[in-house]
Amino acid sequence: MADKEKLGNFTPENAPEYEDVLQCMRCGFCLPTCPTFALTGRERSSPRGRVSLARAVAEGKLEFTEAVKEEAFFCLDCRACTTACPSGVRAGEVMEICRSQAHQFFPLKHVSKSFREFVLQKMLPNPDLLETSMLPARLYQKLGIQWLVRHSQLLKLGPEWVDKAERMIPELHPPLRPQLADVIPAEGEQRGRVAFFLGCIMTLMYPEVSRQTVRVLTHQGFEVVTPKEQKCCGAPHLTEGDRDTTKLIAQHNLDLFMALDVDAIVTDCAGCGAALKEYEELLEEAGEHDKLATFRAKIKDVSEFLAEQGLRTEGLKPVKKIVTYHEPCHLCHAQGISKQPRELIKAIPGIVYREMEEASWCCGSAATFSLKYTTESQQILNRKLENIRATGAELLVTANPGCHLQLAWGLKQAGMIQEVVHITELLGIATG
Ligand code: SF4
Ligand code: SF4
Known part of the structure; x- marks a missing residue:
């Protein structure tokens, strides 16, 4: 996928490859794996439907419409469809590229555009600036302003995503990068x-x-x-x-x-x-x-x-907990890493491991999806929470910060007791 000459109604800059949208043979194997199709039952919100939209644009049969833009952003990019697809179609990545097209066809206006450019082009590529930008948030938590804001219900007056984002952020500590020795x-x-x-x-x-x-x-x-x-x-x-x-x-x-x-x-x-x-x-x-x-x-x-490399288990201390594992989409579907985390968890003495149903089903986080589509994200999360509950686990292990934020928030909201830990935190407990 690269910058090439004009492909149908796509702009030449950052367009999908035609082969990537041509591979779909419309078999439908991907349909049961797609969370947005499960939610809506809508063909255009399925991997097959999304690839069809992109193909129609690539063949000049469809303009890059609002509907194409909506589906590009409504896709979780969870890649579950790629795991299921016998033709190797990568609907998530095609939609990722369509987001770039969406910004060319529907440019943001003034303040939103400047804010987006500042965050993506100035702040995120500059670790010093990024870390400094979190200082007000740490002070907000430390000085008790957070407590006041939450108890005043002030956040309920704004958009839902602001309230959700505020409640999802864990207790903040100074960033690790400057503290680590080279x-x-x-x-x-x-x-x-x-x-x-x-x-x-x-x-x-x-x-x-x-x-x-x-x-x-x-x-x-x-x-x-x-x-x-x-x-x-x-x-x-x-x-x-x-x-x-x-x-x-x-x-x-x-x-x-x-x-x-x-x-x-x-x-x-x-x-x-x-x-x-x-x-x-x-x-x-x-x-x-x-x-x-x-x-x-x-x-x-x-x-x-x-x-x-082989985990050295000598000296590991027993962790007497019932544990289950949620597979981050970008680990299992995007990288094909599925059995390794389970092997590591099971290698820790004392652990009772319980597999959860649909462990590789998205948790509904998906970067900014959880804030842009709060209702749909919550519906996807509820399905995950039920599967966690059914395991009777005390600890929920995962391996991605987006999943960690979403699951910890969801469990707390639902009054569930499970604590979310990263796999290295679990190994850290066993290391003593
Ligand atoms: S994306 Fe793959 S699995 Fe889905 S319909 Fe097309 S070929 Fe079949
Ligand atoms: S990446 Fe996920 S949400 Fe997007 S089409 Fe594939 S299965 Fe559906």
Whole structure:
């Protein structure tokens, strides 16, 4: 998928490849896997329907209409349809590209446009600015303003998404990136040297998770290098249809990490891992094919990496808990990593593991979907909560900050007792 000459009614800039919309043979195998089709029963909100819309635009039979734009943004990009599709159709990625088209056909107006450009082009690619921007939010929580605002019901007066976003944010702590040493030595006999890719949401919302990731890696015998100049992976830009900024960021991260002498580049964020693995395709027009292929091979989700290397279980303390696992879409569908997290969980002594129904069904988070489509997101979340409840688990393990935020919020709203932990937090508990 790349910038090419004009394809039907798409603009030439950031258009889908014709082959990607042509592959669909309309078999319908994808339909039962699609959360938005399950919610609406509407063909155009299914993978098959979305690909048909894109194909009609590509063949000049349909203008890029509001309906195409709506379906591009209503798609969760969960990639469940890609897992199910016998033809390898990637409806989620086609819709991701259509979001870029949507911004060309329906440009935002003034303030919204400036705000979007500031966030995507200035703030997210600049870790110092991004981290500084969270200071008011930390003060808001620490100084008791949050308590006042919540008890005044002030947030109920604004749009629903503002109230939801405010309630979803966990207790904030100083970001982890500036605190981490550039190089942290392995404990005991060294098994290797890895670079750590620290995602934006992780460093800002869940610094303790990433602290545990580094701790587990060093405890497992790996020296951890964290280059501080790393930028956002670009996933939020793809979600919002800003492919040009994604390419700039991707090139920066590619050059930075490929200059390091490391065996692997490890991340604990499923969304970041998926985005980093897709740099190869995103940057293919720039050449550097060998470099991109090597980079792609080095990117590892932490559970993928530890399962590949073999978890050292000697010395792990028993964790006497009933545990279930929610699969982040960008881990199981986008990266094909499904069995490894379960293997790691089951390797911890004392754990009683209970598989949940539909573990790989989206939780309804999907980046900004949960804020843009609050009702639909809640309906998808309710289905997930029922499946969690049925397991009787005490701990819910996951591996992506978006899922973590959505599930923790949903469980709290529903008055359920399960605590959400990242897989490295669980390993951290067992590490002692
Ligand atoms: S997207 Fe794939 S699974 Fe769905 S109808 Fe087309 S070919 Fe079949
Ligand atoms: S990516 Fe998810 S929401 Fe989008 S079409 Fe595929 S299954 Fe449906």
